[in-house]
Amino acid sequence: MASGLLKGAVLLLVSVLSWLCVYMKGRYTVDVQSLPQHPRSHQPPYPGGTADNLLWFLQVSDIHISRFYDPQRVTDLKQFCTENVDVFKPPMVLVTGDLTDAKTIDRGGSMQYEVEWRTYYGVLKETNVMERTLWMDIRGNHDAFDIPALHSNRNFFRQYSSMGQTGKISYHHAHKTPFGTYSFVALDACLNPGPRRPFNFFGYLNESSLATLQSLADETVHSNMTIWMGHHPTATILSPNPGIKHVIRNGIAYLCGHLHDLGGLFPVMYSMQEGGTLELELSDWMNNRRYRLLAADHDMLSFVDVKLGEWPVVLVTNPKHAMFATPSHEPLGRIRHSTHIRVLAFSPDPIEKVVVWLDGVRFCEASHVEGPLFTCPWNPADYGTGLHTIAVDVSDRKGRTRHQEHPFSVDGSRANISFVQTVILQTDWLVLMKLVFVLVFTAGVLSLPVLRYCSPALPPGGSSLDSVGGAGCGCSRLLELLGISAWCGMMNMSKGAYPRQFVQKWLSRLSLLTKVDQLYYPLFCFGVYIPIGPWFYGELIQGCHGALFMHGTYIAGAYVPGLWSHAYATLQIALFHVPLTVYLAMLLDNHLCHLSHKNNQASNNHAKPRYRLYRQLIGLLRLHGFGVFFLIWQLYSSYWVLVAYGTMSFLICPLRTWSLLLAAWLIYKVRTLPKEKVAHLVR
Structure with missing residues (x-):
C-alpha cells in the first residue's frame, strides 16, 4: 500500500513538473519567427552614411522628490535638466511617474505635500527645460496617494507638472518629422480615488479608461512607430477584457518604471509581450540615478540605460541589439540592406575616437557625420548567418572612455531575453x-x-x-x-x-x-x-x-x-x-x-x-x-x-x-x- 502510494506520488510530482515546464515555456516564450513581418521590412530607406531618418529621446522614472529625505535627488535632477538635456538635445523627455515621494517622515504614512510638487516644478522652471524639450510627465502611484478625486485640490499634478497643466491624464503626442510621424502615448493607471499606502501599489483601468486608451491607440495607426509609456508594468495593472496588453499591442515598446530594481536584485528588467511589444522597465532615479537613451533609426528602436554622470554615452543603432528585435513593429530587413554601421556618441566634451570591433576583431574607426552620429561602411552579407557581436570603444577629449557591445544578426537570429526578467514582467x-x-x-x-x-x-x-x-x-x-x-x-x-x-x-x-x-x-x-x-x-x-x-x-x-x-x-x-x-x-x-x-x-x-x-x-x-x-x-x-x-x-x-x-x-x-x-x- 505504502509502496503504491509512493510510486503514485512520484508519478504525480513528475507529471505536475512536466506540465509546469511546458506551461512556463509556452507562457513566457514568444515565438518571434511566427510573428507577421513589418510591411516595409525590406523597403528603403536603408541605414547609410548620412544623418537622416534618425530620432532620439530620453526617459527617466521614479524621481521621488521628498521633503524629508535625500535633497541630492533635486540637485541631480537639476544637473540632468541642464547638462544632460543640453548634450543630448532630445525633442522629448518621457518621465514615467512617481515624481514626488508623498511619504511621511516615518515612511509608514502617506499624503500629498505641496512643497514636494513646488520643488519638482521649480526645477523645471529654473532650468528652463520645458522650453528646450517637450517634458512629457505622467503620474505614478505615489503621486496619487491620498487623493479623493482627479479634480481634488490635492491632486497637485494638475498645477505642478508639465502635462498636468494641459488637463491631460492619459494623452497622445504625435511627433512629426520630415521622414514620418512618431506617436508617444501616455497611460495613467493610478487608482481613482487614490487611497493611502500600502493599498495603492497596483494600477487599475475601468472600461471607460480602457476605451479612452483604445481611442488613443486608434489615432496612431498611420504613425511610423508608436511608443507607449506609463508608470505601472502591465503585470501590475488590473483591467477588464480585452485587457491593457491588447490595447497597446500596436506599440513597439511600453516604457515603465515602478519596480525600481527590486531591492538591487534586478538592475535591468526587460521582456517581450505575446504580440511582440517590448516591455522595458527602467530602474529608478531615486536611489540609482538611472535614465534611458532611446533612438529610432530608420524606424528600428534601440536603447541603452545609463547612470547619471557616466560619459560618454554610446548607443549602436545599426545593427541593432538582437535581443530586442521585434519583426512585427520594425523593418528589420533594412539591416541586411544597410551600407553603414551607425553609432551615436554623446559627451559634454568633443568625441575624439570611435573604434568598432566585430566578433572581437578591430573593424574600423568610425567617421563623424553630424551631431552625435558616427558611421563606417560595412557589408552585412559578411555576417549573414547566426549571431555576431559588435563592440564600440569611444573616448572624448577629457580622456573618458566607454565600451559598449551587444549581439546582432542579419538573418533574424535572436538572442533570448532573461527568463527571470520575463517572468517578473509578464506574470499576472x-x-x-x-x-x-x-x-x-x-x-x-x-x-x-x-x-x-x-x-x-x-x-x-x-x-x-x-x-x-x-x-x-x-x-x-x-x-x-x-x-x-x-x-x-x-x-x-x-x-x-x-x-x-x-x-x-x-x-x-x-x-x-x-x-x-x-x-x-x-x-x-x-x-x-x-x-x-x-x-x-x-x-x-x-x-x-x-x-x-x-x-x-x-x-x-x-x-x-x-x-x-x-x-x-x-x-x-x-x-x-x-x-x-x-x-x-x-x-x-x-x-x-x-x-x-x-x-x-x-x-x-x-x-x-x-x-x-x-x-x-x-x-x-x-x-x-x-x-x-x-x-x-x-x-x-x-x-x-x-x-x-x-x-x-x-x-x-x-x-x-x-x-x-x-x-x-x-x-x-x-x-x-x-x-x-x-x-x-x-x-
Whole structure:
C-alpha cells in the first residue's frame, strides 16, 4: 500500500513538473519567427552614411522628490535638466511617474505635500527645460496617494507638472518629422480615488479608461512607430477584457518604471509581450540615478540605460541589439540592406575616437557625420548567418572612455531575453496572489474542520507510536488520506519512523485543539472572516471615511477593487493565524499533560536545582518563544495601521487590533480550561 502510494506520488510530482515546464515555456516564450513581418521590412530607406531618418529621446522614472529625505535627488535632477538635456538635445523627455515621494517622515504614512510638487516644478522652471524639450510627465502611484478625486485640490499634478497643466491624464503626442510621424502615448493607471499606502501599489483601468486608451491607440495607426509609456508594468495593472496588453499591442515598446530594481536584485528588467511589444522597465532615479537613451533609426528602436554622470554615452543603432528585435513593429530587413554601421556618441566634451570591433576583431574607426552620429561602411552579407557581436570603444577629449557591445544578426537570429526578467514582467501577479491566498487559506483555515471531524486525538503528550492505540490508527488513516505517509517514507530517516512520528504528533496536537469548542469556533470563524468581513474602517483618505475588504475598498462614494489585499490577507493567515493555531495547540497539549499527570515531575525532582532551573527555562523558551515572536509581529502590524490610517482605523480594525485581543482571550482560555471540560480528551 505504502509502496503504491509512493510510486503514485512520484508519478504525480513528475507529471505536475512536466506540465509546469511546458506551461512556463509556452507562457513566457514568444515565438518571434511566427510573428507577421513589418510591411516595409525590406523597403528603403536603408541605414547609410548620412544623418537622416534618425530620432532620439530620453526617459527617466521614479524621481521621488521628498521633503524629508535625500535633497541630492533635486540637485541631480537639476544637473540632468541642464547638462544632460543640453548634450543630448532630445525633442522629448518621457518621465514615467512617481515624481514626488508623498511619504511621511516615518515612511509608514502617506499624503500629498505641496512643497514636494513646488520643488519638482521649480526645477523645471529654473532650468528652463520645458522650453528646450517637450517634458512629457505622467503620474505614478505615489503621486496619487491620498487623493479623493482627479479634480481634488490635492491632486497637485494638475498645477505642478508639465502635462498636468494641459488637463491631460492619459494623452497622445504625435511627433512629426520630415521622414514620418512618431506617436508617444501616455497611460495613467493610478487608482481613482487614490487611497493611502500600502493599498495603492497596483494600477487599475475601468472600461471607460480602457476605451479612452483604445481611442488613443486608434489615432496612431498611420504613425511610423508608436511608443507607449506609463508608470505601472502591465503585470501590475488590473483591467477588464480585452485587457491593457491588447490595447497597446500596436506599440513597439511600453516604457515603465515602478519596480525600481527590486531591492538591487534586478538592475535591468526587460521582456517581450505575446504580440511582440517590448516591455522595458527602467530602474529608478531615486536611489540609482538611472535614465534611458532611446533612438529610432530608420524606424528600428534601440536603447541603452545609463547612470547619471557616466560619459560618454554610446548607443549602436545599426545593427541593432538582437535581443530586442521585434519583426512585427520594425523593418528589420533594412539591416541586411544597410551600407553603414551607425553609432551615436554623446559627451559634454568633443568625441575624439570611435573604434568598432566585430566578433572581437578591430573593424574600423568610425567617421563623424553630424551631431552625435558616427558611421563606417560595412557589408552585412559578411555576417549573414547566426549571431555576431559588435563592440564600440569611444573616448572624448577629457580622456573618458566607454565600451559598449551587444549581439546582432542579419538573418533574424535572436538572442533570448532573461527568463527571470520575463517572468517578473509578464506574470499576472493579481491572479497569482489570488491562487496563493486560496492555497494558504485552505491549509491554514479549512484544514481545521478536516482535523476536527476526520481524525481522533492522540493522548496528550503522547509521542510513542506503540502507545497511541486506536488514536494512532486514526492518525495513520489521516496520514494516508493526506499522502503524508508516503512522504515520510521518502525521507528514509530511520525507515520513515521519525518524520512519521513527528507529523503524527503535530496532527494529534492540532486535532486536540479542534476538539475544544471554545478554541475551535473562534479560530475557524476568524479565519473565515478574513476574506469576507471588513478589515478596518476609518479615514482611508484625508477627509473621506471608508471600509477596506479583501475584495476592495468603499470610499468617497466609489469602489476600488482589491488588488494588493490578497497578498495582505495571505500574510495575515501565514504569519498570524497559522502561528496562533500552532501556539494554542502547544499550550493545550502542555495543559493536558499537567492535568493527566504525565509531565514527568518525579524524575525532574531528582535533578539538581541548577539543572532543574535550566530545564524549566529551556522548556519555557521552547513553549512561549514562538508565541512571543508572532504576537510582536502582529502588534507591529497594528501599529502601522495606526501610522498609515489614523486612530479610528486602529481602533476599528478586526484584522489587526481585534485579532490581538482574540489571541489574548484564546491563550487565557487554554490556560484556564477546567479538567471537566476536557476530561473526554484525556485518556
